[in-house]
Amino acid sequence: MGCASIAQRSMIPAISAVPEWRLVAIASRSCEKAENFAGQFNCDAVVGYENLLKRNDVDAIYMPLPTGLHYEWITKSLMAGKHVLAEKSIAADYSSACRMVELARENNLVLMENFMFQYHSQHQFVFTMIRKGEIGEVRVFRANFAFPPMNKSNFRYDEKIGGGALLDAAGYTVRAVHFIMGDDFVVKAANLYHDPELKTNIYGGAFLDNGKGISAQIAFGMDHYYQCNYEIWGSKGKITVDRAFTPKPDYSPLIVLEKQGERHEYKMKPDNHFIGSIKEFHRTIVSGDREKHYHDVVIQSKTLDDIRRLSENHAYY
Numbered sequence: 001m002g003c004a005s006i007a008q009r010s011m012i013p014a015i016s017a018v019p020e021w022r023l024v025a026i027a028s029r030s031c032e033k034a035e036n037f038a039g040q041f042n043c044d045a046v047v048g049y050e051n052l053l054k055r056n057d058v059d060a061i062y063m064p065l066p067t068g069l070h071y072e073w074i075t076k077s078l079m080a081g082k083h084v085l086a087e088k089s090i091a092a093d094y095s096s097a098c099r100m101v102e103l104a105r106e107n108n109l110v111l112m113e114n115f116m117f118q119y120h121s122q123h124q125f126v127f128t129m130i131r132k133g134e135i136g137e138v139r140v141f142r143a144n145f146a147f148p149p150m151n152k153s154n155f156r157y158d159e160k161i162g163g164g165a166l167l168d169a170a171g172y173t174v175r176a177v178h179f180i181m182g183d184d185f186v187v188k189a190a191n192l193y194h195d196p197e198l199k200t201n202i203y204g205g206a207f208l209d210n211g212k213g214i215s216a217q218i219a220f221g222m223d224h225y226y227q228c229n230y231e232i233w234g235s236k237g238k239i240t241v242d243r244a245f246t247p248k249p250d251y252s253p254l255i256v257l258e259k260q261g262e263r264h265e266y267k268m269k270p271d272n273h274f275i276g277s278i279k280e281f282h283r284t285i286v287s288g289d290r291e292k293h294y295h296d297v298v299i300q301s302k303t304l305d306d307i308r309r310l311s312e313n314h315a316y317y
Helices: 005-017 031-041 049-053 067-079 094-106 122-131 169-181 273-287 291-314
Strands: 025-028 044-047 060-063 083-086 111-113 138-146 186-195 200-209 215-221 227-234 237-241 254-259 262-267
Touching: 005 031, 005 060, 005 273, 025 031, 025 049, 031 044, 044 049, 049 067, 060 067, 067 083, 067 094, 083 273, 094 111, 094 291, 111 273, 111 291, 122 169, 122 227, 122 237, 122 254, 138 169, 169 200, 169 215, 169 227, 169 291, 186 291, 200 291
Parallel strands: 025 044, 060 083, 083 111, 138 215
Antiparallel strands: 138 227, 186 200, 200 215, 227 237, 237 254, 254 262
16 A cells, blocks of 8 residues: 555565465555556556455555554554554554554454564574673663655655654664563653754654663664664673664674674674565464554554653754
8 A cells, every 4th residue: 555665675575575475456546656566566556545445355455655644544454354564653653553453453453563674583693692691681772773864855854744753763763672672661761853944853862761770772863874773782791783674685784792802793694574574464464463563563652652752851953
């Protein structure tokens, strides 16, 4: 549902590469876009999102629409009996996330937020090192995700349709905290900088605490020097993941383990996390295990809302 570049570049090829899926149709509000995409991927072109939902041969929807359009079209998709995989951020705020999750639960449908980086094998390597005690007790987690300026016509600069760094770049760092470190982390302080001309938040940061002596620090932005990493600092060492969120399918990420007087570099095998995400979506539908992704949607949206709320006293223009 929608002809975004991430769909064309990565997600539709991933759907086509997983034999459990059959790509049936691509919908756009534009006839030209729908036909162009459908021609590339050998499926039906549908004009109008409503017409896609009317099809009886569609079981699931992949939705790369801007966040500001998600509530309307996720709700309509769930009411039409379709499972939904939606791009991040899945919800503009916590309350709408809760309403969508409840609707999905009532209809026994999967609602999954597409943070595909979680399905890259490099993170399992990190989990193994932590379990083996390579860095001792974990004390601090840091995550950074930011990218250089884009064309100002990009929807990410339009807060009215769900743009802004908080619902884009920050989402990756927040998901990394919960994915790597767990769900106990609560936002204690945050700040956001709003561009005075664009009226959109374009960078910021937050401090989170798990109530057990472990802290998490995140930084994010859209008009920045590029950063895409996280580090886990322990009592005996530190793990750094160099390309944590956006490694291409043919890219070999670097993981660095540092201890006193030691440095070890591990080159990971390339992995297609887009395919991993599509496989997880299928697994969740088939297994009937809906609650994990409901939980992830809710805690993710709650944390982002807390960053927004706590930044109100520290918002810069």
